[in-house]
Amino acid sequence: MIDLYTSPTPNGHKVSVLLEEMGVEYNLIPVDLSQGAQKSPEFLTMNPNGRIPVIVDRDNDDFVVFESGAIMIYLAEKYGQFYPTDPKVRSRALQWLMFQMGGVGPMMGQANVFYRYFPEKIQPAIDRYQHECRRLFEVLNTRLEQSRYLAGDEITIADFANWAWVRTHNWSGASVEGLEHLMRWVNELYERPGCAAGIHKPERPGSSDDLVKSAQTMVTR
Numbered sequence: 545m546i547d548l549y550t551s552p553t554p555n556g557h558k559v560s561v562l563l564e565e566m567g568v569e570y571n572l573i574p575v576d577l578s579q580g581a582q583k584s585p586e587f588l589t590m591n592p593n594g595r596i597p598v599i600v601d602r603d604n605d606d607f608v609v610f611e612s613g614a615i616m617i618y619l620a621e622k623y624g625q626f627y628p629t630d631p632k633v634r635s636r637a638l639q640w641l642m643f644q645m646g647g648v649g650p651m652m653g654q655a656n657v658f659y660r661y662f663p664e665k666i667q668p669a670i671d672r673y674q675h676e677c678r679r680l681f682e683v684l685n686t687r688l689e690q691s692r693y694l695a696g697d698e699i700t701i702a703d704f705a706n707w708a709w710v711r712t713h714n715w716s717g718a719s720v721e722g723l724e725h726l727m728r729w730v731n732e733l734y735e736r737p738g739c740a741a742g743i744h745k746p747e748r749p750g751s752s753d754d755l756v757k758s759a760q761t762m763v764t765r
Contacts, residue, residue: 546570546619549590550597551577552746555612555649557708559597561742562616562701566625574746613645616701626701637695640687640702648684648709651676655716670717677718681726684710688725707733708743 548563548570550556563570575581575596583594590598591610599615601607601622609618617638620627628634655673658666684706687694694702711730713720720727733739 545602547573547600547602548597549573549575549587549599550746551575551582552743553577553596554652554709554712555595556597557743558612558705559599559615559619560745561704561708561739562619562626564742564745565704565736565738566619566623567738568619568623572745613641613705616641616705620701626699626704628695628698628700633695633698633700637700637702640694640700641705643680643683644702644705644709647680648677648706651680652709652712652716652718655718656712659717660715674716674718677713677716681710681713681718681720681723684729685723685726688729693729703729703733704739707739711743 546563546568548559550560550572551574560572575587577596581587582591582596587598588594590600590608593610595610597612597615598608598610599618601609601618604622609615617627628637651673655670655677658669658673662669684694691697693699694706707730710726711734
């Protein structure tokens with residue numbers, strides 16, 4: 545059994561989507577970011593960096609894994625799903641996973657905060673992060689013009705990781721206009737039952753897909 549400590553944020557959704565897609569039974573344990581639960585002594589024993597998500601593998605001596613990308617790799621290896629066996633295809637999947645972790649996530653998080661929540665509107669910062677988000681979207685669009693999914697013909701953890709962020713593009717204010725291949729991919733993943741279920745777990749009271757509060761802490765998760 546997997547225990548998943550998470551919140552309804554893009555990084556949290558990366559793991560809940562993957563678990564739902566795998567059909568793996570898991571315990572979902574909501575972490576209230578607005579109350580600072582991720583900084584509690586109990587949580588810090590699992591992740592010293594005080595960020596969600598975290599998993600505990602109860603079937604593997606209560607082994608703890610933190611960092612969303614590391615969790616996805618751990619689960620993909622454990623359950624043998626969405627992780628290509630061909631070394632070259634697997635490498636491509638990992639490359640696009642790192643693309644999300646090092647680029648899409650941080651840039652969208654910064655764009656979100658400066659565009660919506662920073663108390664002072666600093667236009668150069670807003671422009672800088674929105675433009676970088678657009679550039680990254682264009683990179684994804686070019687890749688998705690070449691292949692159905694990021695690593696090739698089969699869907700992988702890289703798709704779920706990038707999708708969990710890109711689907712929230714409205715919150716960053718970054719344009720997706722004209723990026724037809726990117727939006728084809730975004731919409732295709734929305735149609736997958738596991739993706740649809742994963743982005744609604746856990747639900748925030750009063751809204752099943754509300755990123756407002758989570759966006760305030762997005763750059764620090």
